[in-house]
Amino acid sequence: MSALAAWFWNERFWLPQNVTWADLADTESGEQYPRAGHILSAFPVALGIFAVRLLFERFIAKPCALRLGIQGSGPRRAQPNAILEKVFMSITKCPDGKRLEGLSKQLDWDARKIQRWFRQRRNQDKPSTLTKFCESMWRFTFYLYIFSYGIRFLWSTPWFWDTRQCWYNxxxxxxxxGLYYYYITELAFYWSLMFSQFTDIKRKDFLIMFVHHLATVGxxxxxxxxxxxxxGTLVMCLHDASDFLLEAAKLTNYAKYQRLCDAFFMFFAVVFVTTRLLIYPFWILNTTMFESWDLIGPYPSWWLFNGLLLILQVLHVIWSYLIIRIAYKAMLRGKVLKDDRSDVESSSEDEDTALNGTKTIHNMSSNGANRVNGHTASGQWAEE
Incomplete structure (x- = not known):
C-alpha cells in the first residue's frame, strides 16, 4: 500500500518542477494549502445536504407545489388484466407487432387498445408531477444559492478580474x-447527487448521469x-450560471405557466451558449493553456488538467447544439418541445398533439449538461 501511495502521489506528476509536498505543508505563519485529507470532510457535508434536501422537499417544496395546484397523483393506471400483466412482467414491456396480433386474438381487443394498455402500464409507476416539482425546486434553490455565493466570493478576489493571478506564485x-467552503460545498453537493440518484426519479440517462457525477467529483x-x-472556482461559477435557469423552466412547466416556462428556457439557452461557447474558451481555456504556460510552464498534471478541460469543451458544443435545436423548434412552434429524456410517455389520446410538439422540458442533462472541476466529467467539470 505504501508503494502504491508513493506511486499515486508522485510529486513529479502532481507538482511543477522543484516543488515537493513538503513545500506545501502548513507554514509557521499559519498559511494553509490544499491537502488531500481535506476532501474527506465532503462526505459528512454531503450527508447533511441530503438530509436538508429531504426536509426542504417535504416542508417547503411540497406546500409550494400544492399551493400552485400541482396534484400528487401520477399517470392514469392501466386497467387490471392478468394476461397482459404477465406479459408485461415476464416477457416484454414493449410488444412488437406479431405479439400484439396474438394478444389481440387472445383477448379480443383492438391492437391499439393493447398498445394503450402497455403505455399506461409503463407510465403508472412513474413519479408524479408533484415529486418532480419538489426535486427541481431543491436543485433550483441550491444552484441559485451556490451561484450567488460564488459571484459574491469571486467579486473580491484578484483572479476574477485578472486571470493571470491564478498562476502568480x-x-x-x-x-x-471562503475558498475552502466554496470547494467543499460544491464537492459535497455532487456526492449527495450520487447518493440520491438511486432514490430520485429514474430516467433513461441514469448511467450517463452517474458517470457524469463521478467525473465531476473526480x-x-x-x-x-x-x-x-x-x-477551479472560475470554472464552477461559470457552469453554475445556467443551471438554476433550467430548473426554473422546469418548475414553471410543472406549474403549467407555459409562457414563463418558454421564457426561462430561452434565457437558459442564451446563458448556456454564451458561457460555454464564448466565455469558457476565451476566458478559462485561455488562462489554463496559454497564461499558465507562460508563467509556470507545463508538467504532467497540467497536461491532464487541460486535456479534461478540452474534452469538456467538446461536450459544451454537443450540448449547445441540442439546446439550440430545441430552442429553434420552440420558436417555430410557439412552445418548448419535449426533451428526449422525458420519463413519462404520451398517452394514446395525446399522440396527435405530440406530433405537433409537446410542452415539457423534463431534465436536459445539465446538471444539464453540464461541468468540470467541478462539474462535468462525462466531461460537468461537472453538473449537465
Whole structure:
C-alpha cells in the first residue's frame, strides 16, 4: 500500500518542477494549502445536504407545489388484466407487432387498445408531477444559492478580474476559508447527487448521469489536490450560471405557466451558449493553456488538467447544439418541445398533439449538461 501511495502521489506528476509536498505543508505563519485529507470532510457535508434536501422537499417544496395546484397523483393506471400483466412482467414491456396480433386474438381487443394498455402500464409507476416539482425546486434553490455565493466570493478576489493571478506564485497560494467552503460545498453537493440518484426519479440517462457525477467529483478533487483551486472556482461559477435557469423552466412547466416556462428556457439557452461557447474558451481555456504556460510552464498534471478541460469543451458544443435545436423548434412552434429524456410517455389520446410538439422540458442533462472541476466529467467539470 505504501508503494502504491508513493506511486499515486508522485510529486513529479502532481507538482511543477522543484516543488515537493513538503513545500506545501502548513507554514509557521499559519498559511494553509490544499491537502488531500481535506476532501474527506465532503462526505459528512454531503450527508447533511441530503438530509436538508429531504426536509426542504417535504416542508417547503411540497406546500409550494400544492399551493400552485400541482396534484400528487401520477399517470392514469392501466386497467387490471392478468394476461397482459404477465406479459408485461415476464416477457416484454414493449410488444412488437406479431405479439400484439396474438394478444389481440387472445383477448379480443383492438391492437391499439393493447398498445394503450402497455403505455399506461409503463407510465403508472412513474413519479408524479408533484415529486418532480419538489426535486427541481431543491436543485433550483441550491444552484441559485451556490451561484450567488460564488459571484459574491469571486467579486473580491484578484483572479476574477485578472486571470493571470491564478498562476502568480503557483502553487504557493494559500487556502482561504471562503475558498475552502466554496470547494467543499460544491464537492459535497455532487456526492449527495450520487447518493440520491438511486432514490430520485429514474430516467433513461441514469448511467450517463452517474458517470457524469463521478467525473465531476473526480475533477473537483483533482484540481484541489494540485492547488488549481483559483481557476477551479472560475470554472464552477461559470457552469453554475445556467443551471438554476433550467430548473426554473422546469418548475414553471410543472406549474403549467407555459409562457414563463418558454421564457426561462430561452434565457437558459442564451446563458448556456454564451458561457460555454464564448466565455469558457476565451476566458478559462485561455488562462489554463496559454497564461499558465507562460508563467509556470507545463508538467504532467497540467497536461491532464487541460486535456479534461478540452474534452469538456467538446461536450459544451454537443450540448449547445441540442439546446439550440430545441430552442429553434420552440420558436417555430410557439412552445418548448419535449426533451428526449422525458420519463413519462404520451398517452394514446395525446399522440396527435405530440406530433405537433409537446410542452415539457423534463431534465436536459445539465446538471444539464453540464461541468468540470467541478462539474462535468462525462466531461460537468461537472453538473449537465
Amino acid at each position: 503557483y502553487p504557493y497560494q494559500p487556502l482561504t476559508p 475533477l473537483i478533487s483533482f484540481s484541489y489536490f494540485n492547488n488549481m483551486v483559483r481557476v
